[in-house]
Amino acid sequence: MARPNYDNEYLAALQDYYARHRSLPSYSAISALLGFKAKTAAAALVARLEEAGYIQRTPDRRLTPTDRFFQRPRSLATVRAGMPEAALDESSDMVSLDTLLVRTPSKTFFVPIKGDSMMDAGLLEGDTAICERSQHANAGDIVVAFVGNELTIKRLMKEGSRYVLKPENKGYPVLRPDPLEILGVVTGSFRSYKR
Amino acid sequence: MARPNYDNEYLAALQDYYARHRSLPSYSAISALLGFKAKTAAAALVARLEEAGYIQRTPDRRLTPTDRFFQRPRSLATVRAGMPEAALDESSDMVSLDTLLVRTPSKTFFVPIKGDSMMDAGLLEGDTAICERSQHANAGDIVVAFVGNELTIKRLMKEGSRYVLKPENKGYPVLRPDPLEILGVVTGSFRSYKR
DNA sequence: TGCATTAGTGTACGAACGTACACTAACATG
DNA sequence: CATGTTAGTGTACGTTCGTACACTAATGCA
Numbered sequence: 001m002a003r004p005n006y007d008n009e010y011l012a013a014l015q016d017y018y019a020r021h022r023s024l025p026s027y028s029a030i031s032a033l034l035g036f037k038a039k040t041a042a043a044a045l046v047a048r049l050e051e052a053g054y055i056q057r058t059p060d061r062r063l064t065p066t067d068r069f070f071q072r073p074r075s076l077a078t079v080r081a082g083m084p085e086a087a088l089d090e091s092s093d094m095v096s097l098d099t100l101l102v103r104t105p106s107k108t109f110f111v112p113i114k115g116d117s118m119m120d121a122g123l124l125e126g127d128t129a130i131c132e133r134s135q136h137a138n139a140g141d142i143v144v145a146f147v148g149n150e151l152t153i154k155r156l157m158k159e160g161s162r163y164v165l166k167p168e169n170k171g172y173p174v175l176r177p178d179p180l181e182i183l184g185v186v187t188g189s190f191r192s193y194k195r
Numbered sequence: 196m197a198r199p200n201y202d203n204e205y206l207a208a209l210q211d212y213y214a215r216h217r218s219l220p221s222y223s224a225i226s227a228l229l230g231f232k233a234k235t236a237a238a239a240l241v242a243r244l245e246e247a248g249y250i251q252r253t254p255d256r257r258l259t260p261t262d263r264f265f266q267r268p269r270s271l272a273t274v275r276a277g278m279p280e281a282a283l284d285e286s287s288d289m290v291s292l293d294t295l296l297v298r299t300p301s302k303t304f305f306v307p308i309k310g311d312s313m314m315d316a317g318l319l320e321g322d323t324a325i326c327e328r329s330q331h332a333n334a335g336d337i338v339v340a341f342v343g344n345e346l347t348i349k350r351l352m353k354e355g356s357r358y359v360l361k362p363e364n365k366g367y368p369v370l371r372p373d374p375l376e377i378l379g380v381v382t383g384s385f386r387s388y389k390r
Numbered sequence: 391t392g393c394a395t396t397a398g399t400g401t402a403c404g405a406a407c408g409t410a411c412a413c414t415a416a417c418a419t420g
Numbered sequence: 421c422a423t424g425t426t427a428g429t430g431t432a433c434g435t436t437c438g439t440a441c442a443c444t445a446a447t448g449c450a
Binding site (some may be wrong): 198201231232233235236239240255 | 397401
């Protein structure tokens with residue numbers, strides 16, 4: 001490297017732009033955004049980011065983000081004193097939420113959490129459960145079941161020789177639907193705080 | 196309406212295209228995709244979809260999907276009896292988790308939750324907090340602070356004229372670090388269940 | 391039956407886009 | 421200190437893009 005490399009900052013600016021507009025800008029727009037005075041600089045930058053695997057092209061040569069484009073740093077839990085900022089910059093562990101949380105996209109669907117019956121399992125009203133369609137569920141799994149015309153999320157438990165649905169909240173009774181229709185297993189969850 | 200309206204099929208094709216390439220095609224590419232022989236037809240279609248609120252434009256006039264673009268006809272929450280499978284087919288939400296949960300990528304980082312001090316807020320050991328680096332935090336926000344050489348996640352509260360960090364678990368005491376070093380605000384969280 | 395409305399065709403044109411090429415400036419390395 | 425490498429400037433050019441305009445075809449409605 002013969003000159004200081006600002007590509008990380010440029011990439012960050014492009015990531016923010018994409019988060020706002022869900023689209024990558026043209027070379028001239030990139031130049032305006034990053035302060036370049038020649039489109040060629042933007043073209044060279046894009047070539048570098050393409051080389052590094054952050055950007056792809058569609059069949060008609062439009063710019064498109066790759067999975068790596070969405071990766072975020074995961075900070076370390078413990079950092080050395082005096083340098084809290086370093087904790088954010090130095091962590092090399094990059095992850096993308098989609099690849100992290102959705103293992104088999106074709107079998108995955110989302111179910112909004114209603115009520116507080118799973119509160120003790122950390123599933124609050126407004127959270128979203130990430131579910132995987134599956135025939136087999138084990139006792140102890142949190143599952144999506146079809147009870148009384150609605151989708152319900154409860155923990156699957158074995159009661160003697162039969163399976164039951166147990167809420168994770170002392171105030172709620174165990175459900176014993178018969179037949180028990182299980183649609184899938186909850187593989188994760190997420191929530192977003194309004195600001 | 197003076198002619199049959201195929202806009203729903205066209206929209207579906209565009210949604211599929213976007214799901215594949217994370218980008219909307221040009222007018223000529225739309226024409227090729229949908230079988231139009233004149234770009235004008237694609238331009239008119241886009242104008243209609245824009246009117247209907249499915250498509251927006253970036254500052255440099257590039258086409259961009261709106262939230263409605265990703266919206267699916269039926270909600271998952273309640274479905275008619277006997278057809279649980281149908282509920283899943285409609286559910287394919289194309290919004291990626293990254294764009295959903297990360298608003299400003301350049302300021303966003305992840306912090307793993309340790310311990311159970313935020314249990315009552317639905318943040319359990321092993322969860323990951325999505326944090327946004329920010330100077331300003333309001334009382335009531337869940338924040339990432341730097342306390343005793345470690346990153347800590349607590350709720351920021353005002354105690355008289357000073358700010359304190361309040362755990363969401365009755366067993367833990369309020370923290371009153373001085374000075375109070377806040378790195379950012381928690382904008383969301385997620386977890387993944389091991390299988 | 392006739393008319394207004396709307397989807398799509400075909401052509402033309404200016405503007406914007408991407409690329410090529412020569413050149414300059416900053417920096418690491420030996 | 422000289423050299424090779426790389427980021428960015430400036431200019432030029434061919435292609436593609438979006439739009440404008442005139443026209444055709446299909447349909448609902450009076």
